[in-house]
Amino acid sequence: MYVRADLNKCMGYGNCVATAPEIFRMRDDGKVEVIKPAVETEGDIAMVLAAVRSCPTSALSTSNDK
Amino acid sequence: MSSSSSHTEASTTLPSKVVVVGASVAGVRLCQTLRSSGFTGEIALVGDEAGMPYDRPPLSKEFLVGERSCAEIGLAGQQDWAGLAVTYHACSKAVRLDTVRRVVECETGLVLAYDALVLACGSRPVSAPWDNVAGVTWFRRIEDAVFVRDQIAAGCDVACIGGGFIGSEVVSIARKRGVDATLIEAQPRLLNKALGPRLSNFIRDLHLAAGVTVLCNTPVASVAEEASGGLVVSGVNGEQIHAGVVVSGIGVRPSTEWLNSSGLPVENGVLCEADGSVVGFPEIHAIGDVAALFDPVSHQYVRYEHWTRAVEVASVVAHNIVRPAQKTAYSAVPFFWTWQHGHFIQMVGKWEDRYEEVFVNCRTQNDEKLIVLYVEADAVVSAVAVAWPALVPWLRNACAKRASFPGCVDHLHQICRQVVVS
Numbered sequence: 001m002y003v004r005a006d007l008n009k010c011m012g013y014g015n016c017v018a019t020a021p022e023i024f025r026m027r028d029d030g031k032v033e034v035i036k037p038a039v040e041t042e043g044d045i046a047m048v049l050a051a052v053r054s055c056p057t058s059a060l061s062t063s064n065d066k
Numbered sequence: 067m068s069s070s071s072s073h074t075e076a077s078t079t080l081p082s083k084v085v086v087v088g089a090s091v092a093g094v095r096l097c098q099t100l101r102s103s104g105f106t107g108e109i110a111l112v113g114d115e116a117g118m119p120y121d122r123p124p125l126s127k128e129f130l131v132g133e134r135s136c137a138e139i140g141l142a143g144q145q146d147w148a149g150l151a152v153t154y155h156a157c158s159k160a161v162r163l164d165t166v167r168r169v170v171e172c173e174t175g176l177v178l179a180y181d182a183l184v185l186a187c188g189s190r191p192v193s194a195p196w197d198n199v200a201g202v203t204w205f206r207r208i209e210d211a212v213f214v215r216d217q218i219a220a221g222c223d224v225a226c227i228g229g230g231f232i233g234s235e236v237v238s239i240a241r242k243r244g245v246d247a248t249l250i251e252a253q254p255r256l257l258n259k260a261l262g263p264r265l266s267n268f269i270r271d272l273h274l275a276a277g278v279t280v281l282c283n284t285p286v287a288s289v290a291e292e293a294s295g296g297l298v299v300s301g302v303n304g305e306q307i308h309a310g311v312v313v314s315g316i317g318v319r320p321s322t323e324w325l326n327s328s329g330l331p332v333e334n335g336v337l338c339e340a341d342g343s344v345v346g347f348p349e350i351h352a353i354g355d356v357a358a359l360f361d362p363v364s365h366q367y368v369r370y371e372h373w374t375r376a377v378e379v380a381s382v383v384a385h386n387i388v389r390p391a392q393k394t395a396y397s398a399v400p401f402f403w404t405w406q407h408g409h410f411i412q413m414v415g416k417w418e419d420r421y422e423e424v425f426v427n428c429r430t431q432n433d434e435k436l437i438v439l440y441v442e443a444d445a446v447v448s449a450v451a452v453a454w455p456a457l458v459p460w461l462r463n464a465c466a467k468r469a470s471f472p473g474c475v476d477h478l479h480q481i482c483r484q485v486v487v488s
Contacts, residue, residue, distance in 0.1 A: 011410070012455030013403060015374055018462055030455035049102045053095050054377050056123060056403075 001039050002063050003048050005032045009059035016051035016060060023048055032059070038066075081181030081349070081387065082107040085170055087160045088186030088321075089113025091121055092354030092376035094141040096184055097152045099384035109152045110178050112170065114159035115207060118147075123373050125211040126235040127405050131242055132215065136208065160187065163328040165347060182349055182387050185325075185336055186380070189318035189355035189371060194227070196289035201297045202312045205232050214311055218243045222310025225299050227286050229256035231404050232315035234269065238407045241276045248307050249278055250299060252285040261413075262423035265438050265450060269406055276407045281305060318371060320356045334358060335369040340395035342383040351383045359396060372402045399466045412458050415440065415448025415465045426475065428454075429484040437461075437478065441471045 003023065005016075012030035016023070023044065025033045039048050052060040084100065086093045089111055097109050113119060119141040128134040142150070155176060162171040163183075170178045191204040201217075203210050214236065218224065224240040226233030229251030237247035249256065255266045256273075273280050284301040289312055292298050299307040320335040330344055331337040335358035337345045342359065344350040352358075354376040358367040379396050386393045403412045417423075421440040428435045437457065440448035445468040449461040464474055478485050 012458075013412070014455060014458045014462070015377075015401075017459045018398075018401075019378075021459075026456050026459050028456050046102070050099070050381050053098055053381065054374065056121075056373060 001045055001048070002037050002066055003034055003039060003052070004037065004061055004063070005034050006059045006061070007031050009057045011057050011059075013056050015054040015056065019051040019054050020044075020047040024051065079181075080107075080390065083180055084109050084182045084184065084387065085178045085180035086111045086184045086186055087170060088188055088354065088356070089115065089119040089154065089156070090186050090188050090354050090376065091119075091141060091373060092188075092380045093184070093186035094119045095377050096186060096353060096380040096384050097150055098142070098146075099381045100388060101150055103384055103388040105384075105388050107181075109150075110180075111152050111154045112158045112160055112172060112176075112178065113154070113156055116157050117208070118142075118154075118156075120208055122206070125208065126205060126232055126239070129208075129211055130215050130218075130236065130239045132219075139208075159324075161324050163325055163330070165328055165330070165350070168349070180349075183351070184383060184387075185344075185350065185352040185356055186354045186376075187321045187324075187356050189320050191314065192317045192319055194286075194314050194316060196227075196286070196312070197314060199289050199297065199312075200291060201310070202289055202314055205236060205313050205315050206318075214313060217311035218245050220310075221245060223247065223296075223308070224311055224313065225250060225297070225307050225309035226313045226315055227289075227299065228314065228316040229253070229258075229280075229282065230315055230317065231257065231260070233313065234273070234406055235404060236313050236315070237273065237278045238276070238405065241278055241407065246309075247278045248299075248309065249273060249280050250284050250286060250301070250307060251280075251282045254282055256280070256282065260417060261450070262417050262421070262438070262440065264423050264425060268436070268452075269411075272407045272409060279307075281307070318355065320358075320369065322356060333367065335367070337367050340397070341386050341393045342379055342396060343386070343393075351387070353379045353383050362395070362397075370400055372400055374401045399462060401462065410453050410455060411450060412455060413448065413450045414458065414461045417448060418442075421447060424471070425488045426478055427486040427488070428478055428482040430482050435482075439471065439474060444471050445469065446471055446474050 010031045023036045025035050027033050120139045124139045158172040161173050223246040225248045227250050237249050240247035287300045287302045289299050322332045336352040338359045340360045342351045355371045358369040361368045382396045424439045426437040435454045436452040438450040439446050
């Protein structure tokens with residue numbers, strides 16, 4: 001599974017960073033950076049899905065293709 | 067925390083039918099997490115509003131200013147709904163819960179049987195004597211926001227009764243849209259339950275700089291329609307505030323009236339264990355504004371009206387319903403945000419009177435930033451970042467582990483060109 005962030009939507013709430021710190025990082029400009037876009041293990045997938053649901057601006061999405 | 071062997075036994079059986087009362091962010095996120103955790107049984111979602119479930123925080127922000135439409139604040143897209151296989155009952159106000167027969171009854175006559183029940187029914191605004199005056203509105207539902215947005219668009223001046231987050235955000239948008247705005251607060255300062263006095267004054271100054279009239283120490287006596295068509299708000303000390311539309315935002319109460327005959331433990335919210343299950347009712351969980359979760363640290367039942375907590379507890383409860391043998395408890399530092407006159411204000415933790423309130427003005431490469439640290443016994447327990455989201459992940463960690471105050475200031479020295487603590 002792949003996760004991507006729409007930086008036009010991201011407002012820097014940081015919920016994804018709190019939920020999945022190994023997948024997301026906050027950049028200095030207050031926007032998210034996906035540091036690990038390809039997620040494979042069941043644990044990582046569950047964490048990413050929780051992060052997607054925790055985004056107040058729906059800036060995160062997942063897909064099966066890159 | 068209460069539990070018994072029979073409860074444990076009952077709660078390790080996987081339910082086949084989950085009923086969720088409340089089409090809130092908590093309710094919808096719970097449905098989504100149930101499905102992504104592999105739950106294949108029936109899910110029924112009951113909401114008392116007409117349309118598809120939507121997100122509330124934007125109502126007093128992007129929606130009110132006109133930057134996001136109704137469609138853009140939906141909690142799930144049409145495709146998402148199709149994939150979720152949730153039976154959504156709109157316009158269905160739950161009016162009675164029978165925990166023996168395990169059914170929820172709605173005003174419409176709809177009766178839903180459950181194996182597992184999740185209460186996500188939220189909160190409702192505190193009522194006031196002026197609620198029924200034409201032109202006065204609460205600010206909770208999408209139709210309230212549409213009404214205020216349209217009144218502002220028509221050039222109506224705005225008065226907000228209550229200097230909490232709703233009132234502060236509404237006047238902030240009103241000024242952005244160019245109408246006059248007055249904020250009326252009964253207490254000596256704005257946001258008095260959420261923020262310390264210095265930060266509260268900082269926000270008052272943002273309002274004043276933006277041209278908002280701020281009236282503290284001003285309990286409202288009445289609101290009346292004027293012959294000219296507008297409204298007049300009268301303060302107990304003789305103040306008269308004229309406005310075209312009045313928002314009454316004096317707090318919310320958990321929506322528990324319908325549970326009065328249910329036997330559920332209700333005080334300020336439905337009392338729950340730290341895992342979200344209702345005390346004494348392992349097959350029932352509560353999430354969102356209506357849930358008062360047991361906090362093992364303070365040994366109290368605590369209730370927050372925070373979006374992030376609603377989402378996080380929904381996730382924990384969905385997990386606990388699907389994997390009853392591996393229940394987890396919820397614990398996280400509170401987190402919320404507000405927008406005031408274009409300033410993005412994020413708070414980690416909560417404010418208590420006993421905390422010391424420290425302002426840290428930071429000069430970074432590009433601009434000036436304000437961080438507010440709330441300190442107890444030399445430990446940072448809560449913090450606020452003004453227009454500095456990049457720092458918030460670090461603040462969340464610092465507050466979670468009660469980092470030392472000097473250590474936090476040292477860190478800020480390292481990342482900033484100049485730091486002034488006051």
